[in-house]
Amino acid sequence: MIVSATFSQPDRATLAERWQALEARSEGSFFLGWTWVGAWLDSYGVRPDLLAVTDAAGQDVALALVGHAMQPRLLGGIATLSLNQSGDPQADRPYVEYNGLLTEAGRETEADAAAIAALTRRRDWRALTLSGIAPDSPLLGLPARRRNRIDVSPVYQVDLDAVRAADGDYLSLLSTNTRSQIRRAMKDHGGPLPDVAIGGLDDVTPWLEEMAVLNGGRHADNAWDDAGFRGFVGTICARGLSSGAVQLLRFTDAGGVVGLLVNFVHRGVAMNYQSAFAAPRTPKDKPGLLCHTAAVGHYAVRGLSRYSLLAGKDRYKQSLATCEESLEWWVLERFSPRLEAEALLRRLLKRPASA
Structure with missing residues (x-):
């Protein structure tokens, strides 16, 4: 046609x-x-x-x-x-x-x-x-x-089928060093992984405000310092929560909040879009690793196929991943x-x- x-x-x-x-x-x-x-x-x-x-x-x-x-x-x-x-x-x-x-x-x-x-x-x-x-x-x-490739970024992911095949033992799929870091952080937090709460519409404003506070002053050119970006995240959460296309997760334990994640869920893949973590409680605490590990378990038991950390070259993403793909940024002239x-x-x- x-x-x-x-x-x-x-x-x-x-x-x-x-x-x-x-x-x-x-x-x-x-x-x-x-x-x-x-x-x-x-x-x-x-x-x-x-x-x-x-x-x-x-x-x-x-x-x-x-x-x-x-x-x-x-x-x-x-x-x-x-x-x-x-x-x-x-x-x-x-x-x-x-x-x-x-x-x-x-x-x-x-x-x-x-x-x-x-x-x-x-x-x-x-x-x-x-x-x-x-x-x-x-x-x-x-x-x-001219075709100029400006950047290539890995998209680190966790194969949730592999997690289920390991009877839910996600840590067994990771390197010895990463397993050690997560287990040490779990010990610092009292033992188990943090509890996961799924946010509803009434939670969008207070939880995103909490994320903005936790992310404040963490690094230069922080998107969370930008009112327009915060408004966008609030809008996409409010519109996507009811269908399940967007999930807002909050992680807590006996010591209080550990972190929060804004995730997208699409065609069996959960994608971490934004995150905010509490300050480490000990010199070797890793609240981010704890939250992502808990999120892997959260999505594995729900039958999803992948947990994606989306594009980024951060070391922690590579440490948590069991597979990867890539995306590219081009300018054609x-x-x-x-x-x-x-x-x-x-x-x-x-x-x-x-x-």
Whole structure:
């Protein structure tokens, strides 16, 4: 069947209706679902273009949002499109992963080809940002002067089938050192893993406020210091809790709170999106490891297939993982005198595109 692709800016209600209708026929990631997309649009008030691939009857085959912004570069601003992002660093703080087109199942090949052709026809950009895409994403086939891979990140995961096969003994699947750290922390907390409470709608505001306090001053450029980001997390929790697409977990023991997690649950995979942990009670205490270990047990007994720590190169994620995959961040560039000069300057200075 012949498909075509166009750009438009439908009103919010129409966009929601079309997106959710296609989502019901898609096998897309959580980050391409309306729980994420709607919360992001409403939290930041951005208005990216809608890229729609439709069939001859006008039915949506694939959808994506495309932001347009002047992005700062080494020699000045460059007109840049961003897939399912706005191009504004503040509005893109939620950090999309498993990015791509929301596509009707079974029609990926024709949808990708039509989307690539539509993006190629646009003449108002010189760079295209593809954040958090699969390494084999067909969108990387878009014609370009240069393809710069900005980053590759592991996505560390726990195979919950393996945990169940080990009769629930998750620690037996980990390294000797990690097992020792977790057992020592359990001893510091009085023995067992912390209790897990599942938050409801009434818990969203107080528990997220608690997370903001626990995360305060932990590191530079802390997302939890940003009111817009806190609003986004609150919105996505409020909208996703009732369906189970979002879970808010709080971990406690006799000594009080140990930590909190905001997790997404999609197609049998639980994904840890945000976390906050109490201060260590002893020099060798590991409250984060305790909470994630308890979360693994929580999801294993509920029959899920994976517990994902999402993208990130943190050592603790690697320590907790039993398997992994990867995501990539790319910028595709067209010919531009400014970008040609930048590329030459980077070669002379031996400065990579990611710098």
